[in-house]
Amino acid sequence: MSRTITIDPVTRIEGHAKITIYLDNDGQVEDARFHVTEFRGFEKFCEGRSFWEMPGITARICGICPVSHLLASSKAGDAILGVRIPPTAEKLRRLMNWGQLVQSHALSFFHLSAPDLLLGMESDPAQRNIAGLIAKYPDIARNGIRLRRFGQEIIRILGGQSVHPAWTVPGGVREPLSNDHRNQIKRMLPEAFDIIGLALDLFKEAAEDLQEEAQVYGNFPSLYMGLVTPDGGLEHYDGVLRVVDSGGKVLEAGFPPERYRDIIGEAVEPWSYLKFPYYKPYAYGGPSYYKMGMYRVGPLARVNICDRAGTPKADEELRAFRQLSPKDKPVASSFYYHYARLIEILFSLEKIAETVEDPTITNARVRSHADVNQLVGVGVSEAPRGTLFHEYHVNEDGILQKVNLIIATGQNNLAMNRTVQQIARQYIRNGEITEGVLNRIEHGIRTYDPCLSCSTHAVGQMPMHVTVIAADGTVVSERTRG
Amino acid sequence: MRRTTLQVHESSAKPAGAPKIRLATAWLGGCSGCHMSFLDLDERLIELAEVAELVYSPIADIKEFPENVDVCLVEGAVANVDHVKLAQEIRARSKVVVSFGDCAVTGNVTSLRNRLGVDDLLNQVYQNGPGSVPRGEGDEVVPRLIERVLPLHQVIQVDAFIPGCPPDPERIWAAVSALLRGEPVVLSADMRRFG
Numbered sequence: 001m002s003r004t005i006t007i008d009p010v011t012r013i014e015g016h017a018k019i020t021i022y023l024d025n026d027g028q029v030e031d032a033r034f035h036v037t038e039f040r041g042f043e044k045f046c047e048g049r050s051f052w053e054m055p056g057i058t059a060r061i062c063g064i065c066p067v068s069h070l071l072a073s074s075k076a077g078d079a080i081l082g083v084r085i086p087p088t089a090e091k092l093r094r095l096m097n098w099g100q101l102v103q104s105h106a107l108s109f110f111h112l113s114a115p116d117l118l119l120g121m122e123s124d125p126a127q128r129n130i131a132g133l134i135a136k137y138p139d140i141a142r143n144g145i146r147l148r149r150f151g152q153e154i155i156r157i158l159g160g161q162s163v164h165p166a167w168t169v170p171g172g173v174r175e176p177l178s179n180d181h182r183n184q185i186k187r188m189l190p191e192a193f194d195i196i197g198l199a200l201d202l203f204k205e206a207a208e209d210l211q212e213e214a215q216v217y218g219n220f221p222s223l224y225m226g227l228v229t230p231d232g233g234l235e236h237y238d239g240v241l242r243v244v245d246s247g248g249k250v251l252e253a254g255f256p257p258e259r260y261r262d263i264i265g266e267a268v269e270p271w272s273y274l275k276f277p278y279y280k281p282y283a284y285g286g287p288s289y290y291k292m293g294m295y296r297v298g299p300l301a302r303v304n305i306c307d308r309a310g311t312p313k314a315d316e317e318l319r320a321f322r323q324l325s326p327k328d329k330p331v332a333s334s335f336y337y338h339y340a341r342l343i344e345i346l347f348s349l350e351k352i353a354e355t356v357e358d359p360t361i362t363n364a365r366v367r368s369h370a371d372v373n374q375l376v377g378v379g380v381s382e383a384p385r386g387t388l389f390h391e392y393h394v395n396e397d398g399i400l401q402k403v404n405l406i407i408a409t410g411q412n413n414l415a416m417n418r419t420v421q422q423i424a425r426q427y428i429r430n431g432e433i434t435e436g437v438l439n440r441i442e443h444g445i446r447t448y449d450p451c452l453s454c455s456t457h458a459v460g461q462m463p464m465h466v467t468v469i470a471a472d473g474t475v476v477s478e479r480t481r482g
Numbered sequence: 483m484r485r486t487t488l489q490v491h492e493s494s495a496k497p498a499g500a501p502k503i504r505l506a507t508a509w510l511g512g513c514s515g516c517h518m519s520f521l522d523l524d525e526r527l528i529e530l531a532e533v534a535e536l537v538y539s540p541i542a543d544i545k546e547f548p549e550n551v552d553v554c555l556v557e558g559a560v561a562n563v564d565h566v567k568l569a570q571e572i573r574a575r576s577k578v579v580v581s582f583g584d585c586a587v588t589g590n591v592t593s594l595r596n597r598l599g600v601d602d603l604l605n606q607v608y609q610n611g612p613g614s615v616p617r618g619e620g621d622e623v624v625p626r627l628i629e630r631v632l633p634l635h636q637v638i639q640v641d642a643f644i645p646g647c648p649p650d651p652e653r654i655w656a657a658v659s660a661l662l663r664g665e666p667v668v669l670s671a672d673m674r675r676f677g
């Protein structure tokens with residue numbers, strides 16, 4: 001008798017995501033689905049508005065990575081204006097982007113995942129959160145709060161506020177960086193470097209104890225995609241698209257991001273509001289719903305596909321990371337998203353340190369002015385969770401006729417589904433569900449740090465409601481926890 | 483700005499060992515930016531943990547909205563059937579419900595879809611891919627969207643409002659610390675702006 005297990009993060013918490021697991025006649029896991037239950041319709045309701053408004057509107061897609069939307073949207077606007085923005089404006093945008101990477105990755109590592117990594121996958125669910133961390137490891141919690149704050153502070157210094165700053169605009173940015181502010185950033189850097197060193201040690205210690213998890217938390221072949229610099233370095237603001245397969249073979253070496261539609265298709269499924277992007281030259285189709293065209297984006301993908309980070313400390317750490325996988329092959333387990341995130345924080349800190357020493361960073365010329373010159377604009381950036389595309393079609397007055405957004409987390413949709421299946425197969429035996437299994441499945445999703453408000457943003461633990469339903473519809477067993 | 487006169491507890495001077503305030507935060511149709519601004523309280527979060535217990539929140543691991551909540555901050559507008567249900571539970575189980583941020587207060591960006599019909603919206607957003615459009619029907623795996631996105635106070639009674647998109651951390655601290663002291667939320671003029 002086949003059965004269905006529904007893991008429902010109780011819609012009453014956020015109504016954002018649910019998981020269904022299908023069991024076969026023997027009670028073994030046959031299939032699993034990760035459902036995204038949030039829908040806000042930005043692509044459609046922006047039609048008829050001006051592209052000038054888009055940075056401000058699309059930032060409101062996500063409060064955790066608003067800067068990514070601000071950047072992708074402003075860059076799409078730059079393309080519509082047909083201008084090159086002043087060099088200092090580009091440096092300032094990059095600076096804000098690195099600030100965001102630090103704050104978002106710090107949130108993911110310390111506030112959201114550290115409770116699992118440090119308190120244990122099977123620890124008391126009532127304590128497995130930031131408050132539990134404050135109680136048990138107050139110093140670690142405080143450090144995490146301070147590192148996130150460093151990133152938020154950079155955004156605030158540049159843009160006036162840490163969430164949704166109205167600062168980057170088509171053509172550049174609104175305000176230059178003052179010398180005082182530059183010095184303020186310099187003063188904050190040493191502490192941030194100290195904390196990331198500590199975080200790397202913490203992760204490595206935790207990883208030693210979690211080797212079994214690392215084997216099944218999304219450990220499978222897939223493609224990886226992200227931006228790299230034209231010469232193959234780690235990149236988060238511009239550059240070219242690279243796609244690498246699970247054996248390390250480069251499928252796309254330097255694809256122009258504005259032609260993303262040629263290599264990215266978007267499938268939809270009736271059971272999720274989140275679309276299913278896939279690599280078009282490979283198929284979407286086949287025996288199961290995650291198909292050959294499955295690719296991963298985000299920190300793990302970025303550190304897998306680049307030839308080098310390009311800064312000394314991050315490069316050293318990257319060499320250690322690469323030891324996790326046999327020669328030249330990408331690291332396959334999503335468990336190591338955590339590690340990749342910390343490497344990216346280190347990289348961002350080094351880049352911030354380098355940028356504030358640049359004598360041109362305080363230049364006053366930060367905005368180019370123009371009118372609509374192109375009717376289509378594509379803007380791309382590497383959000384903390386992966387590559388983000390904004391594509392706008394406007395009329396001569398700049399009124400939007402069509403909008404397409406490809407959100408970072410969406411591109412991990414197929415892989416997240418596969419991860420749920422892998423963990424469920426490993427830990428669910430004969431349809432039996434334990435609290436430990438629930439948290440493991442949850443953590444598997446959390447490795448991707450899914451930005452589910454760009455879809456459904458499940459911050460923190462997802463309370464779950466699991467129902468095992470027999471093929472005839474009767475409820476076999478039920479379990480709730482959160 | 484409406485004032486709440488509900489007393490959360492008797493006095494601001496909490497003797498050691500006194501029960502902590504039961505604080506909740508919830509997230510409806512929003513971007514999580516209000517919650518991020520809440521986290522921007524930074525080290526004041528540690529202070530807060532001393533006087534308040536976070537009994538329900540997207541950043542904590544709690545199974546369902548608990549009974550006897552003293553104060554609940556609600557981010558986001560009401561956009562689907564699950565939000566309606568959660569809002570009603572929050573109201574039934576909380577002494578003070580706060581509309582937290584512009585989406586909850588006015589509908590804000592989340593309500594920009596209101597000029598379009600739900601069917602139209604779903605068809606157009608999902609029309610291009612292979613596969614079929616998620617409708618939020620039948621098995622209710624994905625919750626059905628309500629026709630018009632509503633601000634929170636049009637669905638349940640709300641006791642206090644914190645505007646801002648997001649409200650900045652100072653404003654949040656002013657409101658939350660007043661609520662924790664059992665005082666009415668009185669925000670100064672510069673803390674009452676939208677956006």
Ligand code: SF4
Nearest residue numbers: 512513515584585647
């Ligand atoms: S009010 Fe602004 S910050 Fe808060 S949820 Fe809405 S869009 Fe996000």
